[in-house]
Amino acid sequence: MQKRKRKGFSLRRREMLSGLLFLSPWLIGITVFFLWNLIQAMRWSFNYVFIEAGVGVQFRWLGLDNFNHIFRVHSTFMQEMFESILQIVISVPLIIFFSLFMAILLNRHFIGRGLVRAIFFLPVIMGSAAIANAIEITMGMLMGGMSHVPPEALREATGFNAAIIISLLNEFQVPPQVIGFLVDTIANLHEVIRSAGVQILIFLAALQSIPPSMYEVAQIEGATGYETFWKITLPMVSPLIVTNIVFTVIDMYANSETVETARITFFELQNFGASAAMSLSSALLVCVALFSICYIVSRHVFYYD
Amino acid sequence: MGKILNIKDWMNSPRYKNNVQKWTGKTKNFVMGLFIAIILAGVCYIIIAPVLGLISTAFMSVEDIGNPVVFLIPAAPSLYNISHAFGYMDYVATLIRTLIYSLGLAVLHVVVCSFVGYGFARFKFRGSEFLFALVIVSIVIPIHAYMIPMVQGFRFFLGNPDWNLINDTIPWPIILLTATGVGVRSGLYIFIFRQFFRGIPKEIEEAAFVDGASPLGTYLRIMLPNAVPAVITVFLFSFVWQYNDVYYAGNLFVGNRLMANMMSSAGFMYSATQQITNPMMVQMITFGAVVLTIAPILIIYLFLQRFFVEGLERSGIVG
Numbered sequence: 001m002q003k004r005k006r007k008g009f010s011l012r013r014r015e016m017l018s019g020l021l022f023l024s025p026w027l028i029g030i031t032v033f034f035l036w037n038l039i040q041a042m043r044w045s046f047n048y049v050f051i052e053a054g055v056g057v058q059f060r061w062l063g064l065d066n067f068n069h070i071f072r073v074h075s076t077f078m079q080e081m082f083e084s085i086l087q088i089v090i091s092v093p094l095i096i097f098f099s100l101f102m103a104i105l106l107n108r109h110f111i112g113r114g115l116v117r118a119i120f121f122l123p124v125i126m127g128s129a130a131i132a133n134a135i136e137i138t139m140g141m142l143m144g145g146m147s148h149v150p151p152e153a154l155r156e157a158t159g160f161n162a163a164i165i166i167s168l169l170n171e172f173q174v175p176p177q178v179i180g181f182l183v184d185t186i187a188n189l190h191e192v193i194r195s196a197g198v199q200i201l202i203f204l205a206a207l208q209s210i211p212p213s214m215y216e217v218a219q220i221e222g223a224t225g226y227e228t229f230w231k232i233t234l235p236m237v238s239p240l241i242v243t244n245i246v247f248t249v250i251d252m253y254a255n256s257e258t259v260e261t262a263r264i265t266f267f268e269l270q271n272f273g274a275s276a277a278m279s280l281s282s283a284l285l286v287c288v289a290l291f292s293i294c295y296i297v298s299r300h301v302f303y304y305d
Numbered sequence: 306m307g308k309i310l311n312i313k314d315w316m317n318s319p320r321y322k323n324n325v326q327k328w329t330g331k332t333k334n335f336v337m338g339l340f341i342a343i344i345l346a347g348v349c350y351i352i353i354a355p356v357l358g359l360i361s362t363a364f365m366s367v368e369d370i371g372n373p374v375v376f377l378i379p380a381a382p383s384l385y386n387i388s389h390a391f392g393y394m395d396y397v398a399t400l401i402r403t404l405i406y407s408l409g410l411a412v413l414h415v416v417v418c419s420f421v422g423y424g425f426a427r428f429k430f431r432g433s434e435f436l437f438a439l440v441i442v443s444i445v446i447p448i449h450a451y452m453i454p455m456v457q458g459f460r461f462f463l464g465n466p467d468w469n470l471i472n473d474t475i476p477w478p479i480i481l482l483t484a485t486g487v488g489v490r491s492g493l494y495i496f497i498f499r500q501f502f503r504g505i506p507k508e509i510e511e512a513a514f515v516d517g518a519s520p521l522g523t524y525l526r527i528m529l530p531n532a533v534p535a536v537i538t539v540f541l542f543s544f545v546w547q548y549n550d551v552y553y554a555g556n557l558f559v560g561n562r563l564m565a566n567m568m569s570s571a572g573f574m575y576s577a578t579q580q581i582t583n584p585m586m587v588q589m590i591t592f593g594a595v596v597l598t599i600a601p602i603l604i605i606y607l608f609l610q611r612f613f614v615e616g617l618e619r620s621g622i623v624g
């Protein structure tokens with residue numbers, strides 16, 4: 001008996017080949033532009049990098065000197081990096097709670113819902129840094145928010161004195177850190193609202209994907225609104241909380257002081273190695289923070305299927 | 306049926322209880338509605354007030370800015386800021402240039418990311434999970450961590466000092482990045498497309514496969530026409546983010562004359578050419594430039610906002 005020669009590839013091989021065909025543009029991109037440059041960034045951070053006319057980029061091995069420089073010699077980098085991370089850690093829960101709350105409100109049916117949704121999404125449309133700066137200045141000029149009004153003016157305008165509340169909290173022996181946190185939170189309210197556009201949208205999509213039959217069952221069984229929220233709404237949107245945390249952290253890191261310092265170090269001070277070291281170490285720290293947050297949160301996440 | 310004689314009987318009667326229930330329910334709903342309306346109105350005000358302020362300030366004259374009575378509505382409206390910003394931004398040419406740039410890259414994003422997203426959604430082989438994890442990693446690791454070697458890589462492309470891809474006419478680096486799926490937020494778009502394609506029933510594809518369609522033919526003729534919501538979402542997001550982007554364009558398209566860049570420099574150009582040192586006036590020119598920059602996006606948004614909001618809901622990002 002003659003063994004029949006196999007024609008072409010098996011189904012599995014063929015599936016793999018067509019899969020690789022579809023992935024091929026991205027495979028090139030991820031290796032040539034992403035992984036390669038990431039490795040290069042690591043190499044730069046261990047070298048003194050300089051550009052010689054006609055030759056190109058030159059390296060001189062420094063070991064850990066760049067890291068030593070940014071962490072122990074550089075006057076502001078350490079402080080900026082930890083302030084950025086602290087800012088992220090404080091803002092992320094605020095943004096997540098706020099956007100979930102707003103998504104629940106926007107998910108109800110009321111007159112003018114389309115208009116309100118359009119307004120909520122406006123900050124995403126105007127997300128450029130230059131526009132944000134201009135808006136920041138108008139906020140101050142317009143007194144559009146309490147955060148930009150000096151306390152004295154606020155007292156005259158509204159009869160409300162923020163300083164009294166602060167001193168009251170002080171009297172009650174509330175730790176100054178807590179008071180600082182409260183004040184910062186209120187001052188950042190505008191920032192939180194502005195940067196929650198995409199998160200609200202993602203939560204809104206999640207809320208609409210919850211089957212209505214679940215709520216009907218809850219209603220028939222006599223669950224209160226409070227129970228319905230904790231037993232149905234929150235578990236069902238919980239996978240998207242992780243998505244939103246990732247999105248928020250990356251968005252905030254990209255706009256942080258640290259990234260700006262690294263950029264200035266590269267383009268203005270031309271200290272290429274130190275700049276790469278700054279980017280890498282702060283990115284590493286953010287990634288560690290991100291993965292640990294995601295790890296903790298995802299253990300409490302409920303997956304429906 | 307006895308007649309109700311005293312208040313005690315009245316309070317025990319079913320009619321009274323029914324009335325009470327009806328009215329407490331109504332009051333509760335009304336109070337809840339009022340509460341929600343106040344919150345939403347407040348948040349909407351916080352979002353929209355600075356935008357309105359920006360627009361109204363752009364139409365003010367210098368006298369209005371110095372006048373403490375003027376609030377939001379200019380007493381002596383003028384087009385001075387807008388017209389100067391218009392001139393310094395070289396507005397019409399910049400707008401056309403920026404639209405070509407953003408629309409072209411948005412189309413490229415849709416083509417490449419839907420292609421790759423389909424590959425991730427449908428073909429399972431050894432290592433495909435790992436590759437998808439790499440997509441997530443590329444979303445998570447910020448571009449800033451490796452932008453710097455990337456700039457050098459494009460400046461001396463393939464290690465050749467004579468090949469400089471960074472110029473101010475054609476953004477080759479950004480086109481290359483977008484075409485290979487690692488451009489501005491490409492990972493997110495690949496993710497959206499993958500989730501969407503996974504939601505389309507597999508039987509459709511199997512039918513096409515049995516009828517002899519190649520994977521490429523299935524993708525082009527069956528999957529892509531079915532993915533219109535995802536295509537619209539990715540296209541609009543890509544367009545808007547590309548239009549607003551200053552980081553990629555600023556580093557890889559150095560000396561670009563795109564909208565965001567021209568907007569930032571309008572105030573400086575004004576003060577430099579007109580020899581004006583009053584920071585207030587320079588700031589107002591910047592406001593004019595900002596208004597001119599956001600105007601096209603705002604107009605597009607007014608017409609397409611339905612797609613922005615609904616598109617993401619239907620694009621299956623929720624999984």
